[in-house]
Amino acid sequence: MGVVVPFEEKQPVEPSIDRLVGLVTDDMERVNRLILSKAGSDVALIPEVANHLISSGGKRLRPMLTLAAAQMCGYAGDGHVKLATSVEFMHTATLLHDDVVDESDMRRGKLAARKLWGNQASVLVGDFLLGQAFRMMVEVGNLQALGILSDAASVIAEGEVMQLAAAKNMATTEDEYLAVIRAKTAALFSAAAEVGPVVAGRAREEQAAFRSYGTNLGLAFQLIDDALDYGGSSAKLGKNVGDDFREGKITLPVVLAYRRGSDEDRAFWSRCLQEADIRDGDLARAVDLMRRHRALEDTVERARHYGSIARDALAPFRESEHKRALLEVVEFCVARAH
Incomplete structure (x- = not known):
């Protein structure tokens, strides 16, 4: 009679961006040096404000x-090092703005720059970083x-204005919201990915593939952020859980819950988000x-x-460590919801 040997059940490996980080380590060191150099200025307040956010662990x-x-x-x-640095400066500028x-108080677990130096300094330093980019x-x-x-x-600027127009508007549809995040978040992911094959002089179909990858990765990334604001942790978000709720932002979870709710539910959402009348226990109820x-x-x-679309965009490329790393980024972004 045979002996059954129990095998230890393998724990699923958590998706990570470690492979990507390993592949670009040397170039990222050059990017980081360039960031510090280009964020410098004889105007002391500029590097002070810029480095507060740049060095905060994104x-x-x-x-x-x-x-x-x-x-x-x-x-x-x-x-590509200068383009990557430009992308990071554009991103940092949009965060400051x-x-x-x-009117956020926290950013990446620290006080937002505007709370330390004021709104004017935050906007103007953001403009400086855009100029440097x-x-x-x-x-x-x-x-x-x-x-x-x-x-x-x-x-991205259009997306910001679109979001401002949609703020506190309970009539916002899913399509309208997706248009906001396509502009506000996905546009920079898309451009960041596309300029790689462009500067390498690759064919237009390859440029289009990376553009699609970046766009859909950006959409997936933002939607997970939206879900985490109501069901995640401050550590994963880099800001306080419930900030979107307190700021009256209409995100996809709100759009879906509002549409599917009863009249009483919709009255609750309108009171909290449209009228900004938030009481104790309202976030838990939301x-x-x-x-x-x-x-x-x-x-x-x-x-x-959207993550699946991003992965499919890279399907025509031959297998490589870089392709595997970029596919793992998609898994990592979506897995943050767990």
Whole structure:
């Protein structure tokens, strides 16, 4: 009679961006040096405000996408380092501006710059970083890359205005909300990924593939952020859980819960978000309504859908460490919801 030997059940490996980080380590060191150099100024307040956010522990995912895409496409110059730094400066500038518009108190677990130096300094330092980003793009000398990133800057600003118009508007539809995050978040992910093959001089279909990858990764990333604001932790979010609720933001979980709720539920959402009349226990009730109407689960499901599109965009490329790393980024972004 045979002996049955029990095998230890393998624990599933948590998705991570470790492979990506490993592949771009050397280039990211150059990016980090350039960030410190270009954030410098004789005006003391500028590096003080800029470095507060720059050194606060963000993953720098967007510039890593630029570096990995350029490497994957065989780029041998150093223009991708300046483009990656430009991408990070654009992102940092939008965070500084966002916190002013949203009146946020926290950013990446620290007091927002606007709470320490005021709204005016935050906006103006954000403008300085945008100016430095465009200087570096011009230095690279690739007109197409400059066009892609400058278009993204314009689209991001449009997305901010669209979000402002949608704020506290309970009539916002899912399509309208997706248009906001496509502009506000996905545009920079898209541009960050696309300029890699562009600076490497690759064919237009490859540029389009990376553009699709970045766009859909960005959509998935933002939708998971939306879900985490009601069902996550401050550590994962880098801001306080419930900030979107307290700021009256209409995000996809709200849109779904509002549409699917009773008249009483909709009156609750209108009181909290439209009238900004938030009372003790309202955040817990909001989370309960979202769970009852599967708003959080369906938001995560939509994120998975966009993640699948991002993965499919890279399907035509041959297998490589870079491709595996970029596919793992998608898994990592979506897995944050767990």
